[in-house]
Amino acid sequence: MDAVTVIDFETTGLDFAKEDRIVEIGAVKWRDHTITGIYDALVNPGRPIPAEVTKVHGITDSMVAHAAPLEVAIPELLDFIGDDLVVMHNVEFDSGFLSAQMKLLGIERELQYYDTLPAARKKFLGSPNYRLATLKNFLNLKQLGTMHRALADAYVTLQLYLKLENLWAIDSRSQLEKQLRKLTLQREPGARFIVAP
Numbered sequence: 001m002d003a004v005t006v007i008d009f010e011t012t013g014l015d016f017a018k019e020d021r022i023v024e025i026g027a028v029k030w031r032d033h034t035i036t037g038i039y040d041a042l043v044n045p046g047r048p049i050p051a052e053v054t055k056v057h058g059i060t061d062s063m064v065a066h067a068a069p070l071e072v073a074i075p076e077l078l079d080f081i082g083d084d085l086v087v088m089h090n091v092e093f094d095s096g097f098l099s100a101q102m103k104l105l106g107i108e109r110e111l112q113y114y115d116t117l118p119a120a121r122k123k124f125l126g127s128p129n130y131r132l133a134t135l136k137n138f139l140n141l142k143q144l145g146t147m148h149r150a151l152a153d154a155y156v157t158l159q160l161y162l163k164l165e166n167l168w169a170i171d172s173r174s175q176l177e178k179q180l181r182k183l184t185l186q187r188e189p190g191a192r193f194i195v196a197p
Helices: 051-057 070-081 091-104 116-123 132-138 150-164 172-186
Strands: 003-011 022-031 034-044 085-088 113-115 193-195
Touching: 003 070, 003 091, 003 150, 022 070, 022 091, 022 150, 034 070, 034 150, 034 172, 070 091, 070 193, 085 091, 085 150, 091 113, 113 116, 116 150, 132 150, 150 172
Parallel strands: 003 085, 085 113
Antiparallel strands: 003 022, 022 034, 034 193
């Protein structure tokens, strides 16, 4: 598959069934061996972020107070995904939040998912565990930004996906970093996403 959107969410908690909500979206669009888009935005979840959760990802109520609400961000994200395969590390968690939010908004759409978590368990038998941060260190993947922030985690997941699918080349790390930085610089101030023409 050569057209994927890698997504990570930060949330108000661990259980979408108990009305936990997305507070940050990070997504990287990859096709033809190139990063062609990024979605990087805080989201107003419409409910407080518990202090113990803020300790994990660092996102506070004041940071999301003026961010786009989920009613705006989710349809926008779905447009960003297009027809791509959606790649996530632990699909059950992230897709659960996306599906719950789509249901609340009355959006009916089937997405195709690729889960890097079970794939990594099968391929990288020597890893101490299969948390994303552990796999990042085990496979010497490049971290841009702080782990447990959505775009940073999506970027690591993209690299993991490329390793799993044998799409990793000698210069992949440097090329991906250049592509991501270029798009970040081209994005208009305040814009949540950019897609290369």
